[in-house]
Amino acid sequence: MTAWTTSAGQHTVECTTLPRPRPGPAQLLVRVIVCGVCRTDLHVIDEDIPPHADRVVPGHQIVGEVIATGADVTGYDIGDRVGIAWLRHTCGMCEYCRSGRENLCPRTRFTGWDEDGGCAQYAVVDAGYAYRLPADVDPFAIAPLLCAGIIGYRALRRANLPPGGLLGIYGFGSSAHIAAQLAMASGARVAAITRGEGNRQLARDLGVAFVGDSDDVPPEPLDAAIVFAPVGAIMPQALAATAPGGTVVSAGIHMSPIPEFSYDELLFGERDLRSVTANTRADGDQFLRLARQLGITPHVTVYPFGRVDTALEDLRAGRAEGSLVIAVADDAGPADQGDAAK
Numbered sequence: 001m002t003a004w005t006t007s008a009g010q011h012t013v014e015c016t017t018l019p020r021p022r023p024g025p026a027q028l029l030v031r032v033i034v035c036g037v038c039r040t041d042l043h044v045i046d047e048d049i050p051p052h053a054d055r056v057v058p059g060h061q062i063v064g065e066v067i068a069t070g071a072d073v074t075g076y077d078i079g080d081r082v083g084i085a086w087l088r089h090t091c092g093m094c095e096y097c098r099s100g101r102e103n104l105c106p107r108t109r110f111t112g113w114d115e116d117g118g119c120a121q122y123a124v125v126d127a128g129y130a131y132r133l134p135a136d137v138d139p140f141a142i143a144p145l146l147c148a149g150i151i152g153y154r155a156l157r158r159a160n161l162p163p164g165g166l167l168g169i170y171g172f173g174s175s176a177h178i179a180a181q182l183a184m185a186s187g188a189r190v191a192a193i194t195r196g197e198g199n200r201q202l203a204r205d206l207g208v209a210f211v212g213d214s215d216d217v218p219p220e221p222l223d224a225a226i227v228f229a230p231v232g233a234i235m236p237q238a239l240a241a242t243a244p245g246g247t248v249v250s251a252g253i254h255m256s257p258i259p260e261f262s263y264d265e266l267l268f269g270e271r272d273l274r275s276v277t278a279n280t281r282a283d284g285d286q287f288l289r290l291a292r293q294l295g296i297t298p299h300v301t302v303y304p305f306g307r308v309d310t311a312l313e314d315l316r317a318g319r320a321e322g323s324l325v326i327a328v329a330d331d332a333g334p335a336d337q338g339d340a341a342k
């Protein structure tokens with residue numbers, strides 16, 4: 001099969017040929033239809049987070065079709081539409097797994113970091129970690145929900161935003177623009193602080209209450225803030241913009257160092273500083289149900305399978321707004337979705 005890989009120390013991706021994976025007894029073999037591109041894929045490729053494999057296929061927002069099942073798999077049929085996301089293994093036995101916090105399990109394994117992901121024609125996943133998707137959904141609209149969406153959902157829950165409150169969103173990419181829709185659908189107001197006129201225009205198009213450049217201060221104190229940009233210097237900036245009693249959440253897997261800041265001025269006043277670490281499968285199930293109910297729709301830029309490298313560079317350079325999705329299969333769908341094949 002054709003696959004894009006990154007190797008330890010390489011800091012780039014290359015298109016190559018790999019043997020088609022074979023499903024283990026508990027696994028599904030999935031024909032990949034589309035795969036979303038996530039900033040975490042860049043962190044893996046750039047080794048901002050340490051390599052977990054000598055060579056890996058990136059991509060962890062996979063929508064595909066089951067084409068074979070392992071001997072022990074029940075409940076899945078050939079042709080079923082499934083999603084494969086970031087979290088792909090937990091031990092099931094540790095204190096975290098037994099208390100509904102499997103995202104903190106020390107034995108977690110992740111798609112596109114520990115094991116091969118979706119920038120390839122085929123992928124495998126343990127059936128217990130696949131998301132069952134309705135047959136009628138647009139794969140391009142679902143793929144970004146599988147990481148960007150789920151992480152945004154978990155970040156929003158951890159932000160403890162009061163009903164009708166003002167949420168600051170720092171950085172306005174794939175995860176942020178989905179979280180903004182979710183927050184506004186539940187009655188919150190959103191202030192988007194972001195670099196890039198394209199990102200600011202997307203925020204305006206979605207109807208957020210305030211849109212500012214990266215140094216701008218929201219017009220009134222925030223009840224909570226989520227920092228999606230992987231930039232540590234934003235954390236004290238977000239704390240300064242947040243009212244006493246408010247919460248600031250960092251949603252990323254990696255962030256540059258946070259500069260020293262004044263406890264008295266920025267943290268005292270019972271401001272909470274929190275992080276988000278991956279997600280549980282329950283988060284995913286809840287969010288995908290909610291997104292369908294609320295009609296959450298990502299703004300998608302589509303790239304052909306031959307342009308995975310271009311998509312990653314566009315994400316790095318901030319050249320594409322919203323969510324970037326690779327059309328992996330030839331029959332992935334209509335080409336009228338904001339095709340970015342430049």
Ligand SMILES: [Zn+2]
Pocket residue numbers: 090091092093094095096097102105106107
């Ligand atoms: Zn565990």
Ligand SMILES: [Zn+2]
Pocket residue numbers: 038039040041060086147148
């Ligand atoms: Zn991701």
